Amino acid sequence: MSARILIVDDDPSIGEVLDMFLRSEGYDTRVATSGPQALEFFEEYQPHLVLLDLNLPGIDGISVCRSIREHAGTPIIMLTARTDPQDIIHGLEAGADDYVEKPFNEQILSARIKACMRRPPSASTSSLRVGDILIDLRGHVVSRDGVPISLTPLEFELLHTLASRPTEVFSREALLEQVWGYQYKADTRLVNVHVQRLRSKVEHDVDDPKIVLTVRGVGYRAGEIIAA
Amino acid sequence: MKFLAKIVRQSRESWVGSLRLRMTAISVGLSLVAVAAIGSFLSYTIEQNLFESRRNEVISETQSVSDTVQSQFDGAIDAENAIDIETANSNAQATIRATTNSPGLIGFAILRAPDQTTDQVMTSSSSVGFPVTVVSDSLRQAIHDDRTNVYYQSVEVPGGSPGIVTGANIDVPIAGRYDLVLVYDLADVEANLAFVQSALIAGELFFVAITGLIVWLVTTRSIQPIITTAAMAERFAAGNLDERIDVEGTDVSAKLAISFNRMAESISAQINRLATLSTLQQQFVSDVSHELRTPLTTIKLAGSMLFKQRNTFDKDSARAAELLHRQIETFEQLLTELIELSRYDAGAAKLELEPISPAVLAQSCIDEMTPLAGSQGSTITLYAPGGHKPVELDSRRVRRILHNFLSNALDHGEGEPIEVWVNSTSTAVSFAVRDHGVGMSADDAERVFDRFWRADPSRQRQSGGTGLGLAIALGYAKLHGGTIDVWSEPQHGACFRLTIPLGGAVDPVSPLDLPPIAEDTYA
Numbered sequence: 099m100s101a102r103i104l105i106v107d108d109d110p111s112i113g114e115v116l117d118m119f120l121r122s123e124g125y126d127t128r129v130a131t132s133g134p135q136a137l138e139f140f141e142e143y144q145p146h147l148v149l150l151d152l153n154l155p156g157i158d159g160i161s162v163c164r165s166i167r168e169h170a171g172t173p174i175i176m177l178t179a180r181t182d183p184q185d186i187i188h189g190l191e192a193g194a195d196d197y198v199e200k201p202f203n204e205q206i207l208s209a210r211i212k213a214c215m216r217r218p219p220s221a222s223t224s225s226l227r228v229g230d231i232l233i234d235l236r237g238h239v240v241s242r243d244g245v246p247i248s249l250t251p252l253e254f255e256l257l258h259t260l261a262s263r264p265t266e267v268f269s270r271e272a273l274l275e276q277v278w279g280y281q282y283k284a285d286t287r288l289v290n291v292h293v294q295r296l297r298s299k300v301e302h303d304v305d306d307p308k309i310v311l312t313v314r315g316v317g318y319r320a321g322e323i324i325a326a
Numbered sequence: 327m328k329f330l331a332k333i334v335r336q337s338r339e340s341w342v343g344s345l346r347l348r349m350t351a352i353s354v355g356l357s358l359v360a361v362a363a364i365g366s367f368l369s370y371t372i373e374q375n376l377f378e379s380r381r382n383e384v385i386s387e388t389q390s391v392s393d394t395v396q397s398q399f400d401g402a403i404d405a406e407n408a409i410d411i412e413t414a415n416s417n418a419q420a421t422i423r424a425t426t427n428s429p430g431l432i433g434f435a436i437l438r439a440p441d442q443t444t445d446q447v448m449t450s451s452s453s454v455g456f457p458v459t460v461v462s463d464s465l466r467q468a469i470h471d472d473r474t475n476v477y478y479q480s481v482e483v484p485g486g487s488p489g490i491v492t493g494a495n496i497d498v499p500i501a502g503r504y505d506l507v508l509v510y511d512l513a514d515v516e517a518n519l520a521f522v523q524s525a526l527i528a529g530e531l532f533f534v535a536i537t538g539l540i541v542w543l544v545t546t547r548s549i550q551p552i553i554t555t556a557a558m559a560e561r562f563a564a565g566n567l568d569e570r571i572d573v574e575g576t577d578v579s580a581k582l583a584i585s586f587n588r589m590a591e592s593i594s595a596q597i598n599r600l601a602t603l604s605t606l607q608q609q610f611v612s613d614v615s616h617e618l619r620t621p622l623t624t625i626k627l628a629g630s631m632l633f634k635q636r637n638t639f640d641k642d643s644a645r646a647a648e649l650l651h652r653q654i655e656t657f658e659q660l661l662t663e664l665i666e667l668s669r670y671d672a673g674a675a676k677l678e679l680e681p682i683s684p685a686v687l688a689q690s691c692i693d694e695m696t697p698l699a700g701s702q703g704s705t706i707t708l709y710a711p712g713g714h715k716p717v718e719l720d721s722r723r724v725r726r727i728l729h730n731f732l733s734n735a736l737d738h739g740e741g742e743p744i745e746v747w748v749n750s751t752s753t754a755v756s757f758a759v760r761d762h763g764v765g766m767s768a769d770d771a772e773r774v775f776d777r778f779w780r781a782d783p784s785r786q787r788q789s790g791g792t793g794l795g796l797a798i799a800l801g802y803a804k805l806h807g808g809t810i811d812v813w814s815e816p817q818h819g820a821c822f823r824l825t826i827p828l829g830g831a832v833d834p835v836s837p838l839d840l841p842p843i844a845e846d847t848y849a
Contacts, residue, residue, distance in 0.1 A: 109620050115627040122631070153616070179619040201623040201658055204630045271690060286680070286721065315681040315716020 101215060104145035105129045106136040106162065107177060108154050112200075116149065119204055125211075133157025137165055140172075147215055150194065151177045152185055160192045167193030171250035173214035177202070190291035195252040196278060197288075213279025214252070228261040229309040229321040231300055240300070252277065253296045260310060260320040269317040293318060345552075346545045353541040354534055361530040369523050376515050381478065384490055384510050387428045388476045392494035392506050394425055395436075403499050411448040411501050418496075419451065422506075430511040432483060433457060436496065437505045439470060444502035457484050460491050461507050469493045469505050487513035551579030555586050567594035604672050611668040618661055622654075629654045656792075663794040667777070670801040677720045677805055684713035684755050687721055688748045691728040695736065703741040706732070712837060713748035717755050717828055723802040724757070724824070727810075730795040731759035731822045738820065739763035747823075747842045753831035756838040762819040771814045775800045799824075813840045 113129040130136040133156040152159030176189040176197035226233040270286035402414035435452030460481040473495035483489035496504045571583040633651035636644040739761035747758040778793040808826035821841035
C-alpha cells in the first residue's frame with residue numbers, strides 16, 4: 099500500500115500539478131482547496147503526510163496546522179509563498195515539521211517528503227535516558243516517572259538524536275541534516291522553533307532547560323542523566 | 327598626569343559647552359577685578375585716615391604735655407634763682423601721667439640731651455618698662471635741631487605692634503636741655519583696620535557671588551528658549567516626530583518656537599509621506615511576490631514534468647521542454663532576487679541575529695560550493711587566523727553574501743585556487759574571498775555593485791547569476807552596518823571583502839588586509 103499524502107492548496111492548478119507529480123512518484127494523494135475541507139479530508143483520509151498551503155480560504159493554514167496537531171503527530175510540510183518571513187515562524191510554531199518555499203523544486207519537495215516520512219531504523223538498544231526522561235525506542239514513547247509525554251515523530255526524532263550521543267554538541271546544521279535530512283540547508287530557525295516546542299513538552303521549566311541544553315554559539319546537547 | 331589631563335579636558339568641554347557657565351564665569355571674573363580695585367582703594371584710604379587721625383591726636387597730646395611740663399619746670403625756679411631739680415622732675419612725671427589720656431601710651435621718658443655741660447644735672451628718667459630701643463638717634467637729633475615742634479617716628483613696639491614715638495624739647499632751667507619722649511602702641515588702630523578690611527572683603531565676596539547668581543539666572547532665563555528648542559530638536563531627531571514647542575508671547579523666542587514648529591511640521595509630513603510610500607511599496611512587493619510565486623509554482627512543476635518526459639517527445643518539442651525548464655530556473659532566481667532587493671529597498675528587511683562562529687559559517691559555505699568548485703578544477707581553502715568565537719550575525723544573509731562571493735570567484739577564477747579568509751577583532755569581523763583568475767579593471771571594479779551589471783557579457787556563467795547578486799550582497803552588508811570592499815587587478819584575480827562592525831563600533835578597521843596575504847602561520 100502506498101503512502102497517502104493530503105495536498106492542501108487554494109490554487110487548483112497547484113493542487114492538480116502536485117497531484118500529478120506525487121502520483122508519478124508513487125504516492126496516493128487527495129487534494130483539498132480550503133481549510134474546512136482540509137480538516138474534513140484529514141479525518142476521512144488519514145494521510146501519512148500533509149502538504150499545507152498557509153494561505154487558505156475559510157480556516158487559514160496556521161489554524162489547520164494547530165487543529166491537526168491537537169490530536170495527531172502526522173508530519174506536516176508547509177507550502178509558503180513567503181510573503182512574510184514571520185509566516186514561516188508562525189507555521190513552525192503551530193506545529194509544522196518543515197516547509198518549502200514556492201516555487202519549489204520538485205526534487206527538493208520529494209526529498210523533504212521522504213525525510214519526513216522515514217522512520218528511524220530500529221534501535222540497537224531498547225531505551226535511552228536524558229535528564230529524568232525515559233525514551234522507549236521500540237514503543238516510540240517518551241515518559242517521565244512512567245507518565246507518557248506526547249511528542250510528534252519529529253520531536254521524538256530530535257530528542258532521540260540528541261540523547262543517542264549525550265556527550266556531543268550538535269550544531270543546528272548537524273541537526274538539520276540528521277533530523278530533517280537536509281544537506282546544506284541553512285534555515286536554522288527550523289531547529290530553534292522545534293527545540294522550543296520540544297522543551298515546552300519535556301522541560302519542567304522552559305527558561306531553565308535540563309533536557310535540551312543550549313550551547314551558546316554552537317548548538318544543542320542532551321542534558322545530564324538524572325537517576326530516577 | 328592623566329587624571330589632570332582629564333580634568334582639563336572636562337572643564338574645557340563644559341566651558342565650550344555651556345553658554346551659561348561661560349557668561350557667569352566672565353561676569354564673576356570682571357566683577358572680581360572691579361571689586362578688588364575698589365576695595366584696595368577704600369582700604370588704603372581708611373588705613374591712611376585711621377593712622378593720620380591717631381597721629382595727630384598723639385602729636386597734639388605730646389605738644390600739650392611738653393608745654394605743660396615746660397611751664398612746670400619754668401615755674402620751679404624759686405626767688406634765689408635756684409631749682410630743686412629732682413622734685414621738679416618727679417612733679418613733671420606726675421603731670422605727664424595725669425595729663426596723658428590718649429589710649430595706647432606705653433611709656434614716656436625725659437632723657438638728657440647729650441653733649442652739654444650745665445651747673446646742675448637732672449637724671450634721665452623714664453616710666454617703668456619704657457622701651458628704650460625704639461628711641462632712635464635720628465629722632466633725638468631732630469629734636470635737637472628744631473626745639474619748638476613735636477617730632478614723631480613710626481616704629482615697631484616690643485610685641486610686634488605698630489607704634490609711634492613722639493618727642494619734644496624741654497629746657498630745664500639750670501640743668502639744660504632734655505628730650506621728652508612718649509611711645510604709643512597703635513595695636514587698637516591696627517585691630518580696627520583689620521576689622522574694617524575683613525568686613526570690606528566679606529562684602530566684596532558677597533557682591534561677586536550675587537553678581538554671579540544674577541548673571542546665571544538672567545542667562546538661564548534668556549537662553550531658556552534656546553535650551554528648550556535644542557532639547558526638542560534632539561527628541562525630534564531621535565524620531566519623536568510629534569514633538570512641538572509651546573509658543574508663549576510674541577518676542578524673538580516665540581518666533582524661534584514658531585519657526586521650529588513649522589520646520590518640524592514640514593519634516594514630519596515629508597517623513598510620513600515617505601513612510602506611507604514605503605509601506606505601499608512593501609505591500610506591493612509582498613503582493614507581487616505572492617501573486618507571481620503561485621503561478622510560477624505550477625509552471626515550474628509542470629515544466630519539470632515535461633522536461634523529465636522529454637525523451638518521449640519529438641525533437642522540437644523535447645528541445646522546447648529543455649528551454650522551458652532552463653529558463654524557468656533563471657526566471658525564478660531573478661524573481662527571488664528582485665523581491666529580496668525590493669524588500670531591502672523598501673526597508674522591510676530585518677536582521678535575524680544569532681550567535682555563530684564566523685569560521686564555522688565560512689567553512690559551511692565552502693562545503694556547499696565544493697562540488698561546483700571540483701567540477702571546475704578549483705580548490706577552496708579557508709584561512710581563519712581569527713573569527714572562531716561566536717558573534718551575533720544574521721547567518722542566512724552572511725551566507726548569502728559569501729555564496730555570492732564564492733560564485734563570482736568560481737565564475738571568474740579560471741580554475742585557480744580560491745582562498746576564503748576569516749578574521750575578527752573586538753570591533754569587527756571580516757570575510758574575504760580571493761580568486762586568482764581574470765580579475766577586473768579599476769573601472770569595472772567600481773561598477774560591480776550596480777544592478778544588472780556584468781563584468782563581461784560574453785563570458786559563460788557557470789553558477790548562474792542575474793546581475794543582482796552583489797547588489798543584494800551590498801544591501802545585506804549595509805543591513806549589518808557593514809561594507810564590502812573590492813580589490814582587483816586584471817589577470818591577477820579579485821578579492822571581495824565583507825566587514826561587519828561588532829558591538830556597535832563605528833567604521834572599524836577591517837581585521838583583514840585587502841587582499842589578505844597568506845602567511846604560513848595562518849595556514
